[in-house]
Amino acid sequence: MLAISFRRLALLTAMALVLAAPTLLVARPAAASTASAPQIIPKPVSMTAGHGTFFLTPHTRIVPSGRGASGVAASLAGYLRPATGYPLQVRAGQARPGDIAISTRDPGSLGDDTSGEGYQLDVTRGGVLLQAPTAHGLFDGVQTIRQLLPPWITSTTVRSGPWTMPAVHVVDYPRYRYRGLMLDIARHYESPAAAMRLLDQAAAYKINTFHLHLSDDQGFRLVINGFPNLAKIGGQGSVGTGGRTMDPGGYWTQDDYRAFVAYAKARFVTVVPEVDSPGHNNAIIMSEYDDVANPLLNGHPQDINCGKNDPPQWNYTGAVGYSAMCPESQNTWTIMSAIIQQLSELTPGPYYHVGGDEVPSTILTQDRYAAFLNTEAPIVRAQGKAVMGWAEIAGQGTALGTPTVAEYWNPASGSSAGTATATEAVAKGMQIVMAPATHAYLDQKYVAGSSGSVPPSLGLSWACSRGCDVDQFYNWNPGGYVTGVTDDNVIGVEGAIWGETTTDLDDVDYMVFPRLPALAEVAWSPAADRSGTTSAAYQDFVGRLAAQGARFLASGTNFYPTPEVPWRLDLTGASLSGGGAVDGTVATLSAPGVAAGDVAASIRWGDGSTGSGAVSGTAATDKTVNGLYSVTGSHTYAHPGFYLGTVTATAPGKDPATTHFLVVVR
Ligand code: TNX
Numbered sequence: 225m226l227a228i229s230f231r232r233l234a235l236l237t238a239m240a241l242v243l244a245a246p247t248l249l250v251a252r253p254a255a256a257s258t259a260s261a262p263q264i265i266p267k268p269v270s271m272t273a274g275h276g277t278f279f280l281t282p283h284t285r286i287v288p289s290g291r292g293a294s295g296v297a298a299s300l301a302g303y304l305r306p307a308t309g310y311p312l313q314v315r316a317g318q319a320r321p322g323d324i325a326i327s328t329r330d331p332g333s334l335g336d337d338t339s340g341e342g343y344q345l346d347v348t349r350g351g352v353l354l355q356a357p358t359a360h361g362l363f364d365g366v367q368t369i370r371q372l373l374p375p376w377i378t379s380t381t382v383r384s385g386p387w388t389m390p391a392v393h394v395v396d397y398p399r400y401r402y403r404g405l406m407l408d409i410a411r412h413y414e415s416p417a418a419a420m421r422l423l424d425q426a427a428a429y430k431i432n433t434f435h436l437h438l439s440d441d442q443g444f445r446l447v448i449n450g451f452p453n454l455a456k457i458g459g460q461g462s463v464g465t466g467g468r469t470m471d472p473g474g475y476w477t478q479d480d481y482r483a484f485v486a487y488a489k490a491r492f493v494t495v496v497p498e499v500d501s502p503g504h505n506n507a508i509i510m511s512e513y514d515d516v517a518n519p520l521l522n523g524h525p526q527d528i529n530c531g532k533n534d535p536p537q538w539n540y541t542g543a544v545g546y547s548a549m550c551p552e553s554q555n556t557w558t559i560m561s562a563i564i565q566q567l568s569e570l571t572p573g574p575y576y577h578v579g580g581d582e583v584p585s586t587i588l589t590q591d592r593y594a595a596f597l598n599t600e601a602p603i604v605r606a607q608g609k610a611v612m613g614w615a616e617i618a619g620q621g622t623a624l625g626t627p628t629v630a631e632y633w634n635p636a637s638g639s640s641a642g643t644a645t646a647t648e649a650v651a652k653g654m655q656i657v658m659a660p661a662t663h664a665y666l667d668q669k670y671v672a673g674s675s676g677s678v679p680p681s682l683g684l685s686w687a688c689s690r691g692c693d694v695d696q697f698y699n700w701n702p703g704g705y706v707t708g709v710t711d712d713n714v715i716g717v718e719g720a721i722w723g724e725t726t727t728d729l730d731d732v733d734y735m736v737f738p739r740l741p742a743l744a745e746v747a748w749s750p751a752a753d754r755s756g757t758t759s760a761a762y763q764d765f766v767g768r769l770a771a772q773g774a775r776f777l778a779s780g781t782n783f784y785p786t787p788e789v790p791w792r793l794d795l796t797g798a799s800l801s802g803g804g805a806v807d808g809t810v811a812t813l814s815a816p817g818v819a820a821g822d823v824a825a826s827i828r829w830g831d832g833s834t835g836s837g838a839v840s841g842t843a844a845t846d847k848t849v850n851g852l853y854s855v856t857g858s859h860t861y862a863h864p865g866f867y868l869g870t871v872t873a874t875a876p877g878k879d880p881a882t883t884h885f886l887v888v889v890r
Contacts, residue, residue, distance in 0.1 A: 259388035263771035264371045265741045266430055266748035267764075274391030276349035279322075280373065281387075282310045287319040290328030292359025297326045299490070300366045304373070307778070309382035324352040324369070326362055331355040333395045341432070342397030347372060347389045360492045361397075364430050368394060371428075375774035375814070376796040383778075383812075384797045384885070400702070402629075402657055402716025403747040404433035404496070405740065407732070408667075410440035410507070411463045411542070411723035413474035418729040420487050422736070425781055427491045429744035434488055435496040435577060435718060438567075441506035441547050442540055444499075445475045450520050450562050451512065458507035463724045465540050471727065481570050489572065496612060497567045500579030501560065502530075502588060502596040506547035509536045512559055520558055527553040530588060542684075542724040548587045551596035561603055568607035575629065576604045581614035594621030601625055612657075618649035630654040631718060632706065635662040635687050639707040646706040650713050658702040658709075659718040661687035664743060666735050667722035668692045670784055679784065681847075682725045683735060694788045697742035698765055699754045717747035730782045730847055737776055737783035738769055757788075766790060774814035777852040785817030785851060793818075793878050795855070795871055797885035807858035810837060810885045811871040815878075816851040823875045825855045830867035830887060835859060837871060861889045 259277040288297035301312040319325035334342035343356035343365035354365040372389040405426045444458030459475030530550040549556045601611045601624040612629040630649035636642025669683035671691035703711035726732045752761040774794035776783045794814040800806045825837030841853035867887040874880045
């Protein structure tokens with residue numbers, strides 16, 4: 225009798241496949257054992273294919289050298305252990321054949337890189353060498369290593385491999401130093417765990433900045449010492465709560481925030497906190513308006529309210545432009561100073577985002593709006609932070625000091641009227657982060673208007689009346705979008721996932737993926753002709769994006785399987801055991817956008833007999849991860865032993881996918 229645990233079996237399969245791989249490679253070039261061509265997003269600056277394949281094996285070690293390398297080596301091991309089940313020991317010293325060496329040293333090939341994020345990666349049959357002048361560069365290189373491995377490497381459970389990488393020489397560094405993602409946890413609460421998960425998913429595409437929109441009309445999401453009402457009262461609402469019973473909101477403690485910042489730091493991600501002001505802050509006003517007994521306030525906090533309603537009222541719709549804090553109120557500055565000081569102390573990064581968007585002149589005149597920001601900016605600078613804000617902060621009358629970063633969100637391009645905020649910002653010497661809503665707003669529907677409404681229950685369409693799909697996020701140039709705003713001014717790009725319609729991380733994921741990888745490439749990769757769907761760059765990109773489908777699915781990341789992407793079938797073999805008769809899952813299939821009923825699976829059992837597999841799994845919705853299927857089958861073997869089976873999946877319009885599985889017959 226063979227007593228064998230599932231985990232052990234998976235390891236055995238992996239080893240059997242690794243051992244069998246060289247033979248299979250000769251026998252069947254299309255088999256899963258062949259390392260497929262690199263499909264890296266964002267596209268590296270330069271990449272040269274080498275000869276042969278590197279096999280990650282149970283003996284592979286990760287060998288760090290130089291400053292900060294051991295932390296990155298530990299990260300790499302952490303990324304690769306769950307799916308491989310290998311020990312992947314991190315050991316300083318001399319790298320042996322088959323190891324991954326990670327070294328903070330200047331490879332001498334990064335001449336044009338001024339970001340400190342460049343790296344050089346050499347994968348050969350004999351080993352892997354990653355070199356970068358900084359640990360951050362190594363971390364970026366680690367993301368490339370992950371994408372050179374088969375997609376199932378993102379799985380949180382052990383998969384069978386084989387874990388191959390094609391031989392390749394990569395020299396890479398970013399176009400922009402600010403590559404951001406904004407998450408709005410004010411319109412709907414998201415937990416620190418959800419935000420961490422999203423940050424991780426984004427860091428895989430070399431996103432290095434996470435902007436947290438912590439406060440808006442409907443919610444304030446962080447405990448501020450001295451002002452407990454902000455979290456207790458301000459934290460209770462959400463968009464569409466109808467009296468706060470359906471969706472009770474929530475808030476982060478300062479320890480939660482600290483843990484998030486530490487989590488980000490370990491992934492070389494800078495956190496940018498935002499408490500929107502002077503508008504978009506009904507939650508602050510509702511929390512503090514009646515806080516007459518607060519010893520930090522002067523007994524009449526009602527004077528903070530310059531909004532449309534007095535007394536203020538909760539408004540849980542997505543309406544904007546009705547709230548504002550008064551620049552003349554001493555209480556306003558007592559509250560805002562506490563927020564700015566505490567958030568600045570909690571945040572190691574260089575920026576504090578003041579918001580500054582969408583305050584109609586009927587609520588605050590331009591003079592009073594400018595006065596507000598001119599008072600706020602020195603408070604921010606006194607905390608050692610640079611002021612960042614939505615590009616309205618460049619408007620008439622503001623003088624915010626340098627450096628100041630303006631985030632341009634208006635969809636207007638060229639020299640049309642709506643571009644004024646960007647050109648005013650440049651005229652005031654501000655740096656620019658580009659987030660034009662038609663190319664960077666991840667809350668916009670994929671397809672809308674007359675073509676339908678995709679997805680049905682999520683997303684807004686104000687910036688994208690016909691929808692904004694992957695092509696829209698890919699085909700634009702941040703340094704040429706607004707006339708007069710060039711790469712001399714633009715420090716980067718940010719995608720924004722606003723929270724009016726997204727209630728949980730599955731919703732957020734669905735809107736963010738697969739569009740964020742497009743933005744990540746725009747932000748990282750060298751400028752290219754990204755003028756439309758027929759460009760070589762776009763065609764190449766959607767091909768690489770297709771390879772991300774199985775990565776999303778294996779990691780449990782929800783996404784929209786947009787018809788713009790030629791999604792492919794990907795299989796990974798499982799392991800089976802039994803006494804003669806075996807019955808169960810032979811493989812897991814990734815088939816984005818393909819219904820289970822449209823997939824056919826055939827099985828060769830490894831003893832000369834063939835059969836068909838049953839394909840089952842969750843149907844596509846916008847709420848659940850979909851397109852991840854199990855292929856099951858049953859067979860009776862005549863003799864005990866080890867058998868190497870083969871599964872092939874086909875679907876209309878797709879290339880077939882094939883993988884192997886191991887059967888242990890007792
Ligand atoms: C505009 S653009 C906003 C947000 C909304 C978003 C919805 C900007 C700085 N503000 O308040 O959530 O549109 O798409």
